[in-house]
Structure formats: structure tokens, C-alpha cells
Amino acid sequence: MTTELRAPSAPVQRAMAWCGVAFCVIYGAGILIAGFIPPPSPDDNATEISQFFADNTGRIRTGTLLMMLGGATMIPFFAVLTMQMRRIQGRFDGLCLAQLLAGGIAVWVFTLPPIIFAVAAFRPGQDVNVTQALNDLGWFLFVWNLGTVTCQAIVIAVAIFSDRAEHTGDGDPVFPRWVAYLNIWVAIGFLPGALLTYFKTGIVAWDGLLAFWLAAVLFFTWILVLFWATLRAVNREARSPQAHASKTGVPA
Amino acid sequence: MSAEVEAPPKDRGSGHVPGEPGLWVFLLGDMVVFGIFFGTIMVLRGTHTEEFVSSQETLHLEWGVVNTIILLTSSLFVVIGMHLAKERNPKAPRFFLAAIVCGLMFAGVKAVEYTSLVQDDHTASVNDFYTYYFMFTGIHLGHVVLGMGALLAATRIARPTSTGTHRMAALEGIASFWHLVDLLWIMLFATLYLVR
Amino acid sequence: MKTLMARSATKGSAIVWAALVIFTVISFLLGGEHLIDNKTLAAAIVVGIAAIKIRLVGLHFMELKGAPVALRAAFEGYCVVLFVALMGIYVFA
Numbered sequence: 001m002t003t004e005l006r007a008p009s010a011p012v013q014r015a016m017a018w019c020g021v022a023f024c025v026i027y028g029a030g031i032l033i034a035g036f037i038p039p040p041s042p043d044d045n046a047t048e049i050s051q052f053f054a055d056n057t058g059r060i061r062t063g064t065l066l067m068m069l070g071g072a073t074m075i076p077f078f079a080v081l082t083m084q085m086r087r088i089q090g091r092f093d094g095l096c097l098a099q100l101l102a103g104g105i106a107v108w109v110f111t112l113p114p115i116i117f118a119v120a121a122f123r124p125g126q127d128v129n130v131t132q133a134l135n136d137l138g139w140f141l142f143v144w145n146l147g148t149v150t151c152q153a154i155v156i157a158v159a160i161f162s163d164r165a166e167h168t169g170d171g172d173p174v175f176p177r178w179v180a181y182l183n184i185w186v187a188i189g190f191l192p193g194a195l196l197t198y199f200k201t202g203i204v205a206w207d208g209l210l211a212f213w214l215a216a217v218l219f220f221t222w223i224l225v226l227f228w229a230t231l232r233a234v235n236r237e238a239r240s241p242q243a244h245a246s247k248t249g250v251p252a
Numbered sequence: 253m254s255a256e257v258e259a260p261p262k263d264r265g266s267g268h269v270p271g272e273p274g275l276w277v278f279l280l281g282d283m284v285v286f287g288i289f290f291g292t293i294m295v296l297r298g299t300h301t302e303e304f305v306s307s308q309e310t311l312h313l314e315w316g317v318v319n320t321i322i323l324l325t326s327s328l329f330v331v332i333g334m335h336l337a338k339e340r341n342p343k344a345p346r347f348f349l350a351a352i353v354c355g356l357m358f359a360g361v362k363a364v365e366y367t368s369l370v371q372d373d374h375t376a377s378v379n380d381f382y383t384y385y386f387m388f389t390g391i392h393l394g395h396v397v398l399g400m401g402a403l404l405a406a407t408r409i410a411r412p413t414s415t416g417t418h419r420m421a422a423l424e425g426i427a428s429f430w431h432l433v434d435l436l437w438i439m440l441f442a443t444l445y446l447v448r
Numbered sequence: 449m450k451t452l453m454a455r456s457a458t459k460g461s462a463i464v465w466a467a468l469v470i471f472t473v474i475s476f477l478l479g480g481e482h483l484i485d486n487k488t489l490a491a492a493i494v495v496g497i498a499a500i501k502i503r504l505v506g507l508h509f510m511e512l513k514g515a516p517v518a519l520r521a522a523f524e525g526y527c528v529v530l531f532v533a534l535m536g537i538y539v540f541a
Binding site: 176177178179180181182184185188189191192195198199202203204209210214 | 272273274275276277278281282285288292376377380383384387391
Binding site: 276291320331443 | 461462468469473475476478479491497498499501502505506508509515519522523526534540
């Protein structure tokens, strides 16, 4: 059964894993160039928001372009992460499917906000209320997307916890268990942001300490740890080819 | 269980990590996040002192003290349960059960507090103090519920008949999480109810 | 023998518990009844007691007193940093 699911070659998988780092660099640079650090306050009035977009049109267009392209680099990354998760059970199971779904959706979660922000910066002279509404929509999509990401973190954690090290070939789990605990920590840390619809100022507003700053630190830490763990898993798989070949023949 | 925790917890000269090492990434990480919460409360006290103190006076300090002692007592039950589980004493599960009862009492007191505050129109939308109060105690209450679920699992794992090489590691992990719930409340109580 | 060890360990934990309850009552009297006029001193005592209580829970209940140095240091470091940071905010914010 499982022998049909051959892993792609290690160099390809490594390159796909490094796409996670590329995402952090390109997407992070895009956010900085667009001038979204610190974010405009949700408490700003329509004129102020409109002025922000009018004054920074060039920056926002360039920054959002990078964000839009950078978001796509997560496609190979989430694919290789799913590939490595598959090795936990020795087959493609429900958790892998959930991870693949969540990853696919996450790519849109990363891509939609820059598109909205680019639209907001597209016609600088337009009605200030339109710009404000687009700005609101962009920030909601950017920060208030924690449902899918939290679900993804929990799925990855459950998969790692379920690892009995039966299918890796070297007797060790695919991912270290602390990565699972980190996923749970991240999932919990994202939750305060859920309240951002209620606030225009303070720590859970979309520019707040918990909803934005903590979530941003957790998010990039999370991606980089997943990158490290995935690359490690790819390398370990590559180092034990015989063990891997003999083990995958066993019915899962 | 996986190979990573295959080695039963033992003293390796350098000391014994309660539960498993990875768990501490989560426990210490959670402590850091709550540390940010505590800091935020203190900043609010410094910047809006009058609003902070007058809102604080509407909290039910006595119930906060009662809840602190309830959680401390639940922690003691868990510690005793761990000692008994280690020697496979059949009484171990009932101490974890007692800790769950304490958790339910804590949640009950919290529910009464919330209801009373809301009835007095001290809701989360009144000012930042109440926002923080409801948000942070709410997130903490979520930890209590999670912990009670874990303790429920512990009542099964602690049975003398339960097998598995990681029996004690699993119990230590659950116990450590419950103690975390306790210690986070200690500082949350101090900063929300006591510091003026 | 084993039961005896468990019993003495339980006794030790009960003493720690009693200390924690006494600390709770002390900080309740200080914070709730305003026994100390100096607000900063009262705050330092309340936050300090909370930090000491956290340390007691960690070392004795979580059994970190027998943990590897790095873990124990991280935990105790947290208690110290938390106290210093919160009091720093109290004084300067």
C-alpha cells in the first residue's frame, strides 16, 4: 500500500522546506515596505486613513506586491510539511488531509490582505469612506484570521503527539515532541485576537499588543520552527533510505 | 507513546524534568504570555490610576481570596495524588477527583463573580480595567477547564492497574499543567485585585 | 518504607500549602485592608509575595527543585524578572 507513496527526492523536499524561510523574508519585507509596522489605528477616522494611503501609495503598492508573491511560497512549504507528516502514520491519514486543507486556505489568508490593501491604494482620490472600509477589511482579513491558523496548529500538534515512531525507519519520531507543545502554545497565544471586533483601541485592537504584536511574533516563530523541524525530518529520512524502504513495506 | 519519551523519567545526575522536556516549551511559553498580561495590567494601573482603583474596588476581593485558596488546595490534592500514584496506591485517583471538584468550585465562584459584576453594569465594555479583568480571567478560566479535562484523564492513568511505560511522565505532565493554572492565578489575583 | 516516604513527602507539601495560604491571607490584609500607607511599599510586598508563592509552587509542587539546572534557572529567573518588571512598571508607568 504505502510503497506507492514514494517521497520525492531529498533535494526537492529541502528546497520546498526553505520556501518557508523565503516566505518569512519576502512577506516580512513586504509588510515593512508597505508601512504597516506599526499598523494604522482602527480608531483613526476616514480622512486620516485615506491620507495614509494617499501619502504612501508607492510604498503600499510595492509592499503588497511582495506580500502577494511571498504568500505563494507557502504552497511548497505546506506541501512538504504534509509529506513529512504522512511519515508519522506511514500513510496519508485524516490529519494530513486536514493539514493540507488548512495550508491551502492559509495561503489565501496570506494573499487576500495585500490584494485588499492594494485595491485601497489603487485610486488615491476616491471617497475616503471607501478607503476606510477597504482598510478595515484588509486588517480584519490580516489579523482576524486566527481560526484557520489555530486549527492548523492544533492538527499539527495532534499528529506529532500521535507519533509512535513506527514508520520512520530509524525508530525516532518524525518531529520532536516539543514542536507539538509549541504548536499548542501558539494556538492559545493567537486566541486573544479573536476579540478584535469589539475594540478600536487597546491590546486586542488590530494594532494592539496581543492581537497584533504577540500574534506576529508567535506566527513567525511558528513558521520558522516548523521549517526547522521539517528540514530536520527531510534530512533524517534521506539519511536512512534502507531502513525507510524496508519499513514502508509493512502494511500501515 | 513515541520513542522520544520512551526512556522512563529517571534521575540522570543532572536532575529530573517533570513530565517531558517538550512540555516545558509550552508551560514556560504560557508563563511568558501571562507575564505580558500582568505587565499590561500594571501599565493600566500606572496610566489610569483613578479609573483602575475605583473599578478594582467593585471586584469581590473575598471571593478572589477564596478562589486562590481553592486552587492552592487543589494543587495540594494533586501533589498527594502524585505521591500515591507513584507507589500504585489505589487511593490516588480520588485525590485527582478532589482536585477536579476544586476546579469546579473555582469556576462556580468565578461564575457568581461575573454575574454579579454584569448585574451591576460593570461589563467588559465599561473601561479597560473591566476589559482586562474579563479577558484575562476568562483566558485563565479556559486553562482551568482544560486542566480539569487533563485531571479527568489522570484519574484513569493513576489507577494502580494502568499500564504503559510513560504512566508517571504523563501524570507529571498533567500535574505540572495544573500547578501552572494555580501559579498563573496567584499573580493574576495580585495584579487585578490587590495592587493599587 | 515506600508509604513512609510518600507520607513524609505529603507532610512536606502540606507545610508548603500552609505557607502559601498564610501568604495569601497576608497579601489580602495588605491589599484589601490597606494596612500600609506607603502605596509603593504595599505594592512591592503584594507583588513580591505573589512571586515567592509562584516560586514555592514551582519548586515544591511542580518538583522543579530536583530539575536540571537550566530548567530550574529558567523558572526562578522568570519569578525574578516578573517581580522586577512589574515593579519597574509600577514605579515608572
